[in-house]
Amino acid sequence: MDNINYLIRKNILSLTPYSSARDEYKSNQGIFLDANENPYGNLNRYPDPYQWRLKQILSSQKKVGLENILIGNGSDEIIDLVQRVFCEPSADKIIICPPTYGMYKVYANINNLEIISIPLTEDFQLNTEAILMQKAKVLYLCSPNNPTGNALKNLEYIIEYFNGIVFLDEAYIDFSDQPSLVSKINQYPNLIVSQTFSKARGLAAVRVGIAYANEDIISVMNKVKPPYNVSQLNQEAAVKSMADEATFKSNVQLIKSERELLKESLLALEFVTKIYPSDANFLLVEMENATAIYNHLIEQQIITRNRSSVVQNTIRITIGTPRENQQLLYALQLITV
Ligand SMILES: Cc1ncc(COP(=O)(O)O)c(C=O)c1O
Structure with missing residues (x-):
């Protein structure tokens, strides 16, 4: 053409x-x-x-x-x-x-x-x-x-x-x-x-x-x-x-390494059934009772995106700062006990 x-x-x-x-x-x-x-x-x-x-x-x-x-x-x-x-x-x-x-x-x-x-x-x-x-x-x-x-x-x-x-x-x-x-x-x-x-x-x-x-x-x-x-x-x-290319590059690097860390920690949760491979600054996470877990996180004022209507039983989680990611994990770990 x-x-x-x-x-x-x-x-x-x-x-x-x-x-x-x-x-x-x-x-x-x-x-x-x-x-x-x-x-x-x-x-x-x-x-x-x-x-x-x-x-x-x-x-x-x-x-x-x-x-x-x-x-x-x-x-x-x-x-x-x-x-x-x-x-x-x-x-x-x-x-x-x-x-x-x-x-x-x-x-x-x-x-x-x-x-x-x-x-x-x-x-x-x-x-x-x-x-x-x-x-x-x-x-x-x-x-x-x-x-x-x-x-x-x-x-x-x-x-x-x-x-x-x-x-x-x-x-x-x-x-x-x-x-x-x-x-x-x-x-x-x-x-x-x-x-x-x-x-x-x-x-x-x-x-x-x-x-x-x-x-x-x-x-x-x-x-x-x-x-x-x-x-x-x-x-x-x-x-x-x-x-300021230096800050840009180091932030991207940090987000990418946090993505891998978060992925590992999420996979260790018993209700997480799958994490789709990500080339982006978020993870699509498949879990049992995704909507209930999404609502539970909202109650803890942790806001993710429920994507269950487009990919069954999934929430999309944006990679935050290391501290925000820790807080997310803490809230999720409490659900299992
Ligand atoms: C794939 C994709 N394209 C475009 C946009 C919108 O970007 P912008 O903020 O530049 O309008 C988004 C925002 O989430 C997005 O996910």
Whole structure:
């Protein structure tokens, strides 16, 4: 697939985007009487609509061009943006592979798109053949997957043969030993990789997500995104976090080692029947009476996520600090006695 233009909605292809005051005059030198801002205060100016400082840092770190990056108000905004660019409401379809992150489906419902569900196999891998038999505009893949925690196999084969956009959600990639596919965005014209500052970077409150894709896709997404979609404060927080790679790496390492310790301790509990392999910062734990145990933890003010409705008898436990994990274990150990 060389040209993805035929996948884009016609009204979006021909759309004249809003041209903001900051688009028309790009320097930050001068007397600004162009955007109806208030001349007083220190957050009185609209932020950079293209978040260039942040993109420059990401571009040199990930070794991709500035034109290959779009910044979103969290990756949730990007998930939605992709549907609005490619999918005609009440006409087009998307594919999801449950159990997976819930927002692909929620946005598809909001955007009035038909959802084709191709469940993961028993070992939580993709049903490649069934996926490639379908016709849809966007295929959402999540690796490492939420809530199962595992990295998906066979991704490149699917990206190569799927006749539509592949949205690869790498929200948890920094906790994984699998390589990111960001480096492949110029090899596969239909690939969009999304990442986020909310997980390994520890900035969920900041709401910054990133889409990496070839220039054609990014430029059309830029036309559709709201002009000032990422606040000045949020851009600054993301930029600042990128200056401290040492803390980032040591926190990720700590979370990964805590994940292994917690896994061992949980397996020692008699009511824990299985822990699914995790490449993420959480564990999907199968246990007898999962809902009762989830409720018991809530009573102790330890909040996990009951996933029993999507994977029978499971709760999803985010890896906390060593002390938080100890408190969780203590509360669980009391249940057995
Ligand atoms: C797989 C996945 N993608 C995206 C998100 C949302 O990320 P953001 O905070 O960047 O909107 C989440 C949040 O839990 C997630 O699990």
